[in-house]
Amino acid sequence: MTNEKDFRTIKTLNELKVGEEGIILSYNDKKYYNDKAPKLKNNENQYNQLKRHLLGMGFVKGAKIKLEKIAPLGDPIKIKIKGYSISLRKSEAKNIEVELN
Amino acid sequence: MKIKVGFAGNPNVGKTTLFNYLTGLRQHVGNWPGKTVEKAEGHLNFKSSRIDIVDLPGNYALSAHSIEEIVSRDFIVDENSDVIVNVIDANNLERNLYLTTQMMELGANLVIAINMNKFAKKRGYKIDMENLSSLLGVPVVEIEANDGSGKEKLLNTIEKSKENPIDSSEKLVYGRELQEHLLQLQKIIEEDKNLLDTPSSWTAIKLLENDEIISRKVEKSFIKDKIFKEVEKIGKHFHDVFNESSEEVIANYRYAFIDGLLNEVVTNPEVEMPTITEKIDRIVLNRILGLPIFLIIMWLIFQITFTIGTPLKEPFEYLFALIGKITLGFLGENIFSSFIVDGLINGVGGVLVFIPIIFLMFLMISILEDSGYLARAAFIMDRIMHKLVGLHGKSFIPMILGFGCGVPGIMATRTMEHERDRILTMLLIPFMSCTARLPIYTLFVAVFFTAYQGEVIFSLYLIGIIIAIIVATILKRVIFKGITTPFVMELPTYKLPSFKGVLIHTWEKTYGFIRKAGTIILAASVIIWVLGSFPVGVEYGSHESLIGQIGNLASPLFAPLGFGYWQPTVALISGVAAKEVVVSTFSSLFGGSGDVSGIGLALQNIFTPLTAFTFLIFILLYIPCFSFLATVKKESNSWKWPSILLCTTIITAYTVSFVVYHIGLLIGFR
Structure with a gap:
């Protein structure tokens, strides 16, 4: 069962190590909804807003992305995307899937 | 033209x-x-x-x-x-x-x-x-x-x-797949002339993005069913083809357009050198150094604002005292001169003396903000603020400033983008014990806790912080239900702040403080003066004056807290104007000589160590002052939040004082 997928390393953005880079594969919407399974519409709204916000900030499919730094206390993280730096909490990064270079 | x-x-x-x-x-x-x-x-x-x-x-x-x-x-x-x-x-x-x-x-x-x-x-x-x-x-x-x-x-x-105006939409072309569907949707939208106050292409794109405002506008159209049906159809089609929502598809096409553009227009360097920003961040956000550097910078801001600012208060205080004296000499002692001096000059002067502190604080914040460090500070502190009080990293600086003075603290919340973070921060700042409360603590510990002065004062600061955390947790449940603001924040490149820009910012904000807070303070001062000097003939702020009578009437409210007498009640009421007034009220109530030992004896007749401590807790937690409320009103642009702040601080102060007093009694303190 060798297929192309076996040669790819896919991680969620919060799992990246400092200095690792890759490209954005997708937003894992399903995982998000399953995690918070029975929970409220409010959460769903917040998630959609976050996603919309991130899209505007350049987190689109295929964008190059790099984990630059982790804050001294372990969270949030500093990310390089589209030529600039942005911070995200790990909990907000965990729905973004990244394929490592 | x-x-x-x-x-x-x-x-x-x-x-x-x-x-x-x-x-x-x-x-x-x-x-x-x-x-x-x-x-x-x-x-x-x-x-x-x-x-x-x-x-x-x-x-x-x-x-x-x-x-x-x-x-x-x-x-x-x-x-x-x-x-x-x-x-x-x-x-x-x-x-x-x-x-x-x-x-x-x-x-x-x-x-x-x-x-x-x-x-x-x-x-x-x-x-x-x-x-x-x-x-x-x-x-x-x-x-x-x-x-x-x-x-x-x-x-x-x-x-x-x-x-020669242009229509900039002309050369904006998205990929064929999107463009075709947009055109179809546009054609339908154009059937309703009422929808054409904005370009139909814009309406079409916004509908595909599930834009709430545009959707609500289209709701009113007579062809809304037709439009929404088409939007749904396109959304479903995109989902089948791209496995993405129409919002994502549109974002992708916008970036695709930009990519195409940049390919033709920009030549990138062969090797990308690390920028100065990256070099600075290596130190400033370093695992080990990051936190100490941040704390040093905070300490510096605090020091500069308050150690330089506080002595600068004195010439202002002197100036207002002088104006008062001259006015008094000019008008003689009568009800009119009392109104001018005790009411207006003292009241407004009491606020204007904050100008140096406010100015310095804004200067510091402007430099921090313009240089790009503020975002780093928020980045470092977010973990603590988020875990402890469910707030944004940026709320740390206003809180710290609150220990100096709450007013610059509230104004510093302007650096936060989301209104709910700003408001929640504003509601918590009062519990950071400000410097105006310090003279009251000092007076009381010197009388009641001679052996543990420092410890008692420190405990008050600590209690303030703990109460803030508890209140934040409650407010999050009650008012700001289930809302957390994401920490999606750009970390901009470092810049040398421009002199002109920093000065303009600082001046604008300081002037705003003088103008807006000044008017409300003026009104409040007049009210306090009227309460203190009527009915005609009474000594200012005495038992017989209106404020004394109100104190008398309200004092039973404080009996459950152990200090149900008219003097502390009057002190608390006048303390609503400004905390500095509390000590001066006590001194005028107990003989007015300003003789500390005399006040001390009089205080011992009213307070026990336990009720004195309870009183200090109440001072720590209740309404900070008029300037504070006025600033919250100005910054939140509504009466709602100062009113809520009034309630939360009074309820908190009363509850905590009550609990402390009764636990104290149970343990056997007196």
Whole structure:
């Protein structure tokens, strides 16, 4: 069962190590909804807003992305995307899937 | 000729620097009608034209999910502006142009001003401006906001654009797949003439993005069913083809358009050197050094603001005392002179003495903000603030400033983008024990806790912090249910703050404080004076005066807390005006000689150590002062939040004092 997928390393953005880079594969919407399974519409709204916000900030499919730094206390993280730096909490990064270079 | 111009662009691109450079002090900062978003307007004369400029909020997009974005797009759509200048950072074209595409979707009469070219060139980026301009169909001007180069050319271009407006949507072409579906949708939208006050292409795109405001507008159309059916159909189609929502598809196409553009226009350097920003961040955000550096900077701000600012209060205090004396000598002692001196001069003076502190604080914050460090501070503190009180990293600085004075603390919340974070922070700042409360603590510990003065005062500061955490947890449950603000925040490149910009910011904000807080304080001072000096003939603030009678009447309320006497009640009431007044009230109630040992004896007749401590807790937690409430009113732009603040602080103070007093009694303190 060798297929192309076996040669790819896919991680969620919060799992990246400092200095690792890759490209954005997708937003894992399903995982998000399953995690918070029975929970409220409010959460769903917040998630959609976050996603919309991130899209505007350049987190689109295929964008190059790099984990630059982790804050001294372990969270949030500093990310390089589209030529600039942005911070995200790990909990907000965990729905973004990244394929490592 | 009159030209109305809006400045739009991402945050941190030098938009406001350019605005300051062009308009200088010919500007006015207020709020957008009915919004808490700051609106800066200014004007300049250029040749024979008068150019009026509105500095729009910094945005990354024009969706409907933040007030700032709504304000900006309403300005572009509704207000009859002649030209929109889109300020763009040459070092970050890709993301900056994302906003540009959205303004082009609106067909705005755009001029693009590309800033920070020197820095970009130094890094090895080459931008073909002419080509960019012809590909976008929009005039492009190279500028340098901090030294004003390109200013003439920009103003000339603005003038030309006013005379020959363009429809910037013409050259904006998205991929065929999206374009075809947009056209279909547009055709349906165009059947209803009421929907054509904005370009149908914009309405179509916004509908596919599930934009709430546009959807609500279309709800009113007689063909809404037809429109929404088509939107749903396209959404489903996109989902089948791309496995993505229509929002994602549109974002992808916008970036695809930009990518295509940049391929033709920009030459990248062969090797990317680490920038100064990256080098600084290596130290400032270092695992081990990051936190200590942050704490040192905080300590410096606190020191500079309060150790330089507090002595500067004295000349102001002296000045007002002098004015009072002269007035008194001029008018003689009568009810009118008492009104002028005790009421107006003391009341207003009591607030104006804060000017040096406020000014210094704003100076510090402006430098921090303009240099780019503020975002790093928030980055470092977010973990603690988020875990402990469910707040944003940026709320740390206002809280720290609250230990000095709550008023600059509230004003420092302006650095936060989300209103709910700002409000929650404002509601918590009162519990940070401010310096005005310190004289009261000092007076009481000297009388009641001679052996443990430092420990008692320290415990009060600590109790304040613990109570803030508890109150935050409750407020999160009650008022701000289930809301957390994401920490999606740009970490901008470091910049040397411009002298002019920092001074303008500082002055604007200080002036705002004087003007707005001043008026409310004036009213409050008059009320306190009236209560203290009527009925005619009583000694100011005595038992027989109105305030004394109110104290008498209200004192049973404080009996459950152990200090149900009229004097502490009067002190608490006048302390609502300002905490500094509490000590002076005690001294005037107990003989007025200012003799501390005399006051001490009198206090011992009323308080026991336990009730004294309870009283201090109440002082720590109840309404900070009029200036505080006035500032919250001004900053939140409504009476709702100062009212809520009034309730939360009083309820908290009463509850905690009650608990402390009764637990104290149970343990056996007296």
